[in-house]
Amino acid sequence: MKQNKYKLIYEEIVEKIKTGIYLPKTKLPSEHELVAHYETSRETVRKALNLLSQHGYIQKIHRKGSIVLDIQKFDFPISGLVSFKEIASKMNKDTDTVVHELSLIKPDEFLQGQLSVGKDEKVWKVVRSRKIENEAIILDIDYFLKRYVPLLTKEICQGSIYEYLEGELGLDISFAKKEIVVEKCNQFDKEFLDIDGYDHVVVVKNNVYLDHANIFQYTESRHRMDKFRFVDFARR
Amino acid sequence: MKQNKYKLIYEEIVEKIKTGIYLPKTKLPSEHELVAHYETSRETVRKALNLLSQHGYIQKIHRKGSIVLDIQKFDFPISGLVSFKEIASKMNKDTDTVVHELSLIKPDEFLQGQLSVGKDEKVWKVVRSRKIENEAIILDIDYFLKRYVPLLTKEICQGSIYEYLEGELGLDISFAKKEIVVEKCNQFDKEFLDIDGYDHVVVVKNNVYLDHANIFQYTESRHRMDKFRFVDFARR
DNA sequence: GAGTGGTCTAGACCACACA
DNA sequence: GTGTGGTCTAGACCACTCT
Numbered sequence: 197m198k199q200n201k202y203k204l205i206y207e208e209i210v211e212k213i214k215t216g217i218y219l220p221k222t223k224l225p226s227e228h229e230l231v232a233h234y235e236t237s238r239e240t241v242r243k244a245l246n247l248l249s250q251h252g253y254i255q256k257i258h259r260k261g262s263i264v265l266d267i268q269k270f271d272f273p274i275s276g277l278v279s280f281k282e283i284a285s286k287m288n289k290d291t292d293t294v295v296h297e298l299s300l301i302k303p304d305e306f307l308q309g310q311l312s313v314g315k316d317e318k319v320w321k322v323v324r325s326r327k328i329e330n331e332a333i334i335l336d337i338d339y340f341l342k343r344y345v346p347l348l349t350k351e352i353c354q355g356s357i358y359e360y361l362e363g364e365l366g367l368d369i370s371f372a373k374k375e376i377v378v379e380k381c382n383q384f385d386k387e388f389l390d391i392d393g394y395d396h397v398v399v400v401k402n403n404v405y406l407d408h409a410n411i412f413q414y415t416e417s418r419h420r421m422d423k424f425r426f427v428d429f430a431r432r
Numbered sequence: 433m434k435q436n437k438y439k440l441i442y443e444e445i446v447e448k449i450k451t452g453i454y455l456p457k458t459k460l461p462s463e464h465e466l467v468a469h470y471e472t473s474r475e476t477v478r479k480a481l482n483l484l485s486q487h488g489y490i491q492k493i494h495r496k497g498s499i500v501l502d503i504q505k506f507d508f509p510i511s512g513l514v515s516f517k518e519i520a521s522k523m524n525k526d527t528d529t530v531v532h533e534l535s536l537i538k539p540d541e542f543l544q545g546q547l548s549v550g551k552d553e554k555v556w557k558v559v560r561s562r563k564i565e566n567e568a569i570i571l572d573i574d575y576f577l578k579r580y581v582p583l584l585t586k587e588i589c590q591g592s593i594y595e596y597l598e599g600e601l602g603l604d605i606s607f608a609k610k611e612i613v614v615e616k617c618n619q620f621d622k623e624f625l626d627i628d629g630y631d632h633v634v635v636v637k638n639n640v641y642l643d644h645a646n647i648f649q650y651t652e653s654r655h656r657m658d659k660f661r662f663v664d665f666a667r668r
Numbered sequence: 669g670a671g672t673g674g675t676c677t678a679g680a681c682c683a684c685a686c687a
Numbered sequence: 688g689t690g691t692g693g694t695c696t697a698g699a700c701c702a703c704t705c706t
Contacts, residue, residue: 200675221645226691237677239475242692255606255645259685259691263645270609369668370491373506376612376662378634396632396657398614409491409499421632426612428664432605436694462672473696478673495672495703 205234205244213253213264220266224254252429270429280326280336280356290329295353296388297323300342307339310403310414318342322353325388328423332390335397335418344412368407375401376426385418398424441470441480449489449500456502460490488665506665516562516572516592526565531589532624533559536578543575546639546650554578558589561624564659568626571633571654580648604643611637612662621654634660 199207212218225233230241245262248254252270254262280293301321308315319339326334338357340348344367352360361367379399385391397418404413435443448454461469466477481498484490488506490498516529537557544551555575562570574593576584580603588596597603615635621627633654640649 202675228691237679238692239678240676243675245692252607255641255643256692257644258693259683260644261691265645269639371488371665371667374664374666376660376664378614378657378660398634403505405491407491408493408496409501421614424612424614426662428610428612429607430610431607438694464672473698474673475697476695479694481673492673494674496705497672 201234201236202240202243202247205230205236205241206247209244209248210251210253213267218264220264220268223261223263226261250431270427280334290327292327292330293354294325294327294332294388295322295350296325297321298348298350298353303339307414311339311341312411313341320345320348322348322357323384323388324353331392331423332388333420333423335385335388337384337416337418339414341412344406344410367412370405370407370409372402372404377401378421379418389418389420391420392422394421396421400426437470437472438476438479438483441466441472441477442483445480445484446487446489449503454500456500456504459497459499462497486667506663516570528563528566529590530561530563530568530624531558531586532561533557534584534586534589539575543650547575547577548647549577556581556584558584558593559620559624560589567628567659568624569656569659571621571624573620573652573654575650577648580642580646603648606641606643606645608638608640613637614657615654625654625656627656628658630657632657636662 256262303319322338324336325332378396400417402415405411492498539555558574560572561568636653638651641647
């Protein structure tokens with residue numbers, strides 16, 4: 197796969213940070229030196245450095261250089277858009293997904309609002325619970341516009357829907373509005389989660405948009421309170 | 433105050449979006465047209481557009497243009513680092529701050545870890561509760577390194593500490609690691625919050641860093657569950 | 669074929685850090 | 688005074704979309 201020069205530089209530096217060639221609290225080579233090393237122009241080097249900065253790998257200090265941040269301290273970034281599969285693999289724990297429902301529905305008023313569609317638009321509804329170490333602690337309810345996702349099967353839902361959407365269908369997921377609130381448990385939480393006496397769940401609501409700024413998914417991810425954790429790296 | 437050209441362009445376009453001169457779902461002028469209009473170079477225009485994109489104002493669509501997003505849909509962004517004062521003014525509600533404690537302490541082991549300092553470093557501890565419409569629903573516990581904040585008074589804590597730090601002291605806050613979890617209420621929550629029968633609080637933990645990547649603050653913001661809301665705009 | 673945004677280049681000037 | 692990063696310029700080529 198062909199890459200852009202600045203992305204290649206970015207990835208090479210990320211690699212050097214991860215493998216300890218560049219150590220936390222030390223300085224990266226100066227922009228001038230990177231220009232020489234990668235035989236490119238300064239703006240290109242700076243694009244790579246900006247990416248590193250945005251992703252929390254380095255901190256640029258005016259007139260002094262770029263210093264490497266301790267990524268250990270910023271571990272477990274659920275920020276951005278990350279699927280359960282990705283999180284699960286990072287956590288290195290036994291996980292399992294149970295599909296409770298997969299159907300084509302007509303959106304009610306709430307869903308018409310969330311997905312910005314009319315009542316005749318067809319929508320996939322997927323309900324899945326997620327087990328970590330044999331406890332069902334997350335209930336995911338996904339709604340996808342059929343317009344963009346012609347086919348969904350139980351097998352796909354069992355695995356990673358996102359992998360399928362991006363890989364097989366070539367959908368280009370671009371951004372999301374994420375909202376986190378706490379709600380009282382409803383009957384579904386009680387039915388599908390090992391709720392363990394808690395009467396509230398943490399709900400992460402996502403409106404997900406494709407690359408042409410068209411929404412294609414609304415999701416509610418309902419977490420058992422005690423197991424919920426959200427980490428973010430925010431620049432001012 | 434002198435501004436950079438790309439920031440000026442950014443701000444002018446933000447203004448035009450907010451005042452409806454550029455409408456949601458319509459296209460911005462092309463980069464070429466913006467270059468002509470602002471009499472600048474294309475890379476400079478593109479820096480402005482990148483800012484707009486990062487802040488959720490526009491979506492760039494390859495080979496087609498930049499379209500304006502509906503910022504109404506992405507309201508109330510507590511993402512990034514925002515102080516209570518800023519949030520309060522946006523919400524347009526009656527708010528009040530009560531300072532319960534302001535003292536210089538020696539950090540315990542937990543705090544030494546969070547602030548990456550030794551046991552002899554002096555630390556300001558500030559405990560405040562936040563009232564919205566006469567209900568105490570947030571308990572803020574802040575720890576500042578005295579090294580960077582020589583003086584704190586009750587008056588400052590009553591207002592906006594951040595305004596003081598950035599305005600008076602000229603501290604340059606750069607980034608933060610933010611973590612959201614749910615915890616059981618402790619005695620302080622029960623003492624200082626109108627806890628209203630809830631036995632858990634949503635805790636937002638922040639490690640805040642200055643522009644040289646040196647940490648200077650650790651904060652816990654403890655929210656009554658039913659009033660907690662966190663909204664984020666995340667790009668893939 | 670005209671227009672678009674994505675990338676890249678090879679310079680330039682600036683203000684400030686540091687020694 | 689040297690080195691640093693921040694900003695800006697005036698081009699260029701590309702691959703694709705739209706009409």
